[in-house]
Amino acid sequence: MNIILFDRDEINGSTVLLSGHRAEHIINVLKSNPGDPLRTGIINGPTGISTVQQTSGTTVELLLGAHTTAPTPPPVDIVLALPRPIMLKRVLAQVATFGIGRLFLINSNRVEKSFFSASLLGEDKIRQRLLAGLEQAGDTLLPQVSIHKRFRPFAEDVLPKMATDYQEMILAHPGCQFNLGELLPPPLKGRILLIIGPEGGWIDFEVSLLHGHGVRPFHLGPRILRVDSVIPSLLGQLDLLRRL
């Protein structure tokens, strides 16, 4: 945990009383004492430095310093064919760690229907995993997650309405002509929508429907990566293309 996060409505005057995993981390991992400074952040708000005021066995009271460093909205959103729960759990923390604006979890022919009944898709569970990712990254901006149980309405209605938000909408798909660097020669500017398929890949119908709505495909090379390897690899590459 590289930042202690709390909601604005947890603030009481100039203090915050923490319990649960945040207090445990401060007491048992950081072993902080009264007077010690801690990096803190208001969820979806600015970061700052606070001071440990007092600790009990299970709670920590923080005295808030100025929180003035506003977070930077990440320039990437992801559309992801809903992965199996164990993978989704990792991916939620991962996307928050790397920083994305929105995560659209969508259906696709090769997504198992049962994945949509995963308890992990509850709003609280999603939030908890995203917060774990932000606590790792040191950021405060929660990605907005939405769930789309039907592929076609997503591709035909939702996607076209938001197409103008993006500089490019791109799709990872094996066997197509260009790699990412060829599709988006540096320096990369503007907002990107990155679309990532299910284990086993998209079916042709899906690729051609997305292509028809302005999505451009690129290949990942000859190796077959799991989604929890694809996401950090591609987010790393997009970040690099902005800096070249």
Next chain:
Amino acid sequence: MNIILFDRDEINGSTVLLSGHRAEHIINVLKSNPGDPLRTGIINGPTGISTVQQTSGTTVELLLGAHTTAPTPPPVDIVLALPRPIMLKRVLAQVATFGIGRLFLINSNRVEKSFFSASLLGEDKIRQRLLAGLEQAGDTLLPQVSIHKRFRPFAEDVLPKMATDYQEMILAHPGCQFNLGELLPPPLKGRILLIIGPEGGWIDFEVSLLHGHGVRPFHLGPRILRVDSVIPSLLGQLDLLRRL
């Protein structure tokens, strides 16, 4: 499992008899029947297509086709401060999935001594995790893993002897001047040695010792990533820099 791997000495004439997790995968996941083709590979050797000859409840006999596609040795090696076992487990599969030549697991001031007694560091366990990564990637080349329990002899004796193998030796370290793209402007050529620190980072002495032996530092940006996010992100970036 995107390829079925076996050792050369498992081949008996033109067949291989599989049991254990490979047979289970073919029977229960792929649900292959006699006559079905399968992508196969000889560990550290070429890949090809084989045919399911017969299956029992727990074994599968394959008839080998020509194995002629030689694997490409990856142009990256990694030096990694030994992570905690649960992270190491992921990292071993991950580096094999992405493809690296060698993995040097080294000590550093902020590595807990107990990590070196992890049962995962047994040769068989390491090999098992690497094979899992190769089975995902569809590759056959096992990364060579070595363990170095003392930092200084590694940095002062091992590293200088292999320095000429690399175009660049680079070190991920926060707060330094350049990012990866600035350090290695594209197109990237030649072999890279990528050095990644422990949770909590290197100490100054370590950075300056490595620097003194020709290692150049770069920063990863403001977000704090775990090692299982850093590795795919950087391997993705290095791969991209070769293709620009």
